[in-house]
Amino acid sequence: MRELTGYKHVDGRPGIRKHVVVLSLNSFCNTATELISQAVRGTLPLVHPHGRNEIGVHRERLERSLEGVVLHPNVYAVLVVGYEPKSTKEFVETVKKITAKSVESVLVLAGGTWDAVRTGVDKALEMVLAASEVCREPIELKDLIFGVKCGGSDATSGVASNAAVGEAVDRIIEAGGTAIFSETTEILGAEHILARRAVNEEVAKKIYRAVQENERFAMAAGVDLLGVNPVPDNIRGGISTIEEKSLGAILKAGNSRIEDVLGYGERPPHSGLYFMDSPSAATEVMTGLSAAGAQMILFSTGTGNPVGNPISPVLKITSNPRTVARMKEHIDVDISDVLTGSTSLREGGDRILQAIISVANSRLTKAEIVGHMEFAPIPVGL
Amino acid sequence: MTPSSPEPKKWLWLHREDNVAVALSDFTKGAVVQIDGSEIILRDPVDYGHKFAVKDVRAGEPIIKYAETIGVAARDILAGEHVHVHNLKSLRARRQ
Numbered sequence: 001m002r003e004l005t006g007y008k009h010v011d012g013r014p015g016i017r018k019h020v021v022v023l024s025l026n027s028f029c030n031t032a033t034e035l036i037s038q039a040v041r042g043t044l045p046l047v048h049p050h051g052r053n054e055i056g057v058h059r060e061r062l063e064r065s066l067e068g069v070v071l072h073p074n075v076y077a078v079l080v081v082g083y084e085p086k087s088t089k090e091f092v093e094t095v096k097k098i099t100a101k102s103v104e105s106v107l108v109l110a111g112g113t114w115d116a117v118r119t120g121v122d123k124a125l126e127m128v129l130a131a132s133e134v135c136r137e138p139i140e141l142k143d144l145i146f147g148v149k150c151g152g153s154d155a156t157s158g159v160a161s162n163a164a165v166g167e168a169v170d171r172i173i174e175a176g177g178t179a180i181f182s183e184t185t186e187i188l189g190a191e192h193i194l195a196r197r198a199v200n201e202e203v204a205k206k207i208y209r210a211v212q213e214n215e216r217f218a219m220a221a222g223v224d225l226l227g228v229n230p231v232p233d234n235i236r237g238g239i240s241t242i243e244e245k246s247l248g249a250i251l252k253a254g255n256s257r258i259e260d261v262l263g264y265g266e267r268p269p270h271s272g273l274y275f276m277d278s279p280s281a282a283t284e285v286m287t288g289l290s291a292a293g294a295q296m297i298l299f300s301t302g303t304g305n306p307v308g309n310p311i312s313p314v315l316k317i318t319s320n321p322r323t324v325a326r327m328k329e330h331i332d333v334d335i336s337d338v339l340t341g342s343t344s345l346r347e348g349g350d351r352i353l354q355a356i357i358s359v360a361n362s363r364l365t366k367a368e369i370v371g372h373m374e375f376a377p378i379p380v381g382l
Numbered sequence: 383m384t385p386s387s388p389e390p391k392k393w394l395w396l397h398r399e400d401n402v403a404v405a406l407s408d409f410t411k412g413a414v415v416q417i418d419g420s421e422i423i424l425r426d427p428v429d430y431g432h433k434f435a436v437k438d439v440r441a442g443e444p445i446i447k448y449a450e451t452i453g454v455a456a457r458d459i460l461a462g463e464h465v466h467v468h469n470l471k472s473l474r475a476r477r478q
Binding site for chain 1: 391394396404405406429430431432433447448450451452453465466467470471472473474475476
């Protein structure tokens with residue numbers, strides 16, 4: 001295998017990017033965040049409409065997502081743009097307990113947006129300067145966490161691209177690496193198969209519980225997930241039962257043992273394959289996978305999907321030849337020859353691994369070039 | 383990458399245990415496919431992405447794809463028949 005390189009960090013896992021992030025803690029801070037980032041080239045602005053009055057699970061998910069950005073291996077330094085001193089100080093103190101990387105903050109309520117910008121640009125400039133001097137060093141596959149996602153699925157996903165991604169995931173796990181798959185609604189009907197692969201009885205129970213909770217949530221909103229799945233366009237495409245649909249979706253996670261069920265944005269405690277209990281929409285799932293520390297996200301698609309992530313490069317893989325032709329600026333790996341049988345699944349997995357190494361080593365993904373940086377720190381819905 | 387075989391497959395039989403295969407083109411009734419050395423004559427039209435039986439399956443027996451049970455035969459199914467919601471029943475769905 002070709003050499004892998006990355007940026008070694010003051011704490012823990014190496015990154016494959018070295019972003020300097022300007023992070024808004026609150027919707028009122030988005031303007032200052034954008035202005036700082038426009039003034040200082042080489043910074044990445046992260047904005048969102050939250051940060052005030054969230055409670056319960058929403059509060060937890062927001063904190064996980066924002067802390068996840070700061071702690072992420074692909075992030076070199078962070079300038080936090082907070083609104084008022086108390087919550088900003090709490091946030092910075094919390095992350096500083098976990099990371100030794102450079103984290104600084106400015107406040108909008110202190111002297112207004114422009115004052116926060118004036119102070120912020122000086123700090124951001126120093127961070128970009130420092131980041132520009134960091135060089136790549138050899139790293140290993142076992143240093144990396146991969147998020148695994150499928151979206152825009154069609155008949156080709158279940159038989160070829162998910163299976164080839166699963167091949168690559170198996171080899172990542174064999175090499176001592178880590179992968180996290182998610183989308184609780186997408187394992188519905190196949191949870192007994194995943195439960196058989198759980199490391200122990202307790203984890204098997206967690207898998208069943210995640211699905212039951214998901215169904216209960218849907219039932220409370222008047223939707224019977226097992227009663228309406230597969231949906232009419234699935235049936236038209238040839239999918240007959242919920243088991244068949246979910247079996248196609250879980251192929252992307254390969255065949256390794258499942259170590260544990262993680263909460264939204266929760267970091268895996270050690271290497272291996274994990275399931276993250278999460279709503280299934282692409283932006284929300286990938287924000288959670290990134291918050292869990294995934295340095296890269298493998299995205300299997302049938303009909304194509306443009307979505308990206310600001311922190312974790314998203315590698316788009318398809319086996320649908322029409323999607324390759326129609327969605328050129330969104331597809332990174334074409335394995336349509338696996339679908340037609342002229343290339344084996346194993347070779348398809350090889351091609352994905354080669355692309356993974358290239359992207360880890362600095363090749364840009366299409367989503368990075370096109371500028372897809374979707375970020376949704378509070379997932380709602382299913 | 384150079385494809386190792388020039389002739390693209392028109393169907394996929396994913397696992398040896400599977401009693402269904404997946405069409406990768408639109409088949410008309412009477413089309414002939416070769417699976418595991420034997421000839422199967424399609425008894426129904428089978429569209430792209432849809433399944434057909436590669437062996438006879440009795441009512442109540444499991445339908446196997448991905449080497450896993452995806453449901454049971456709702457009636458006897460002969461090799462070459464289209465397998466879909468009309469003759470395959472989920473073991474999990476609450477309404478079907």
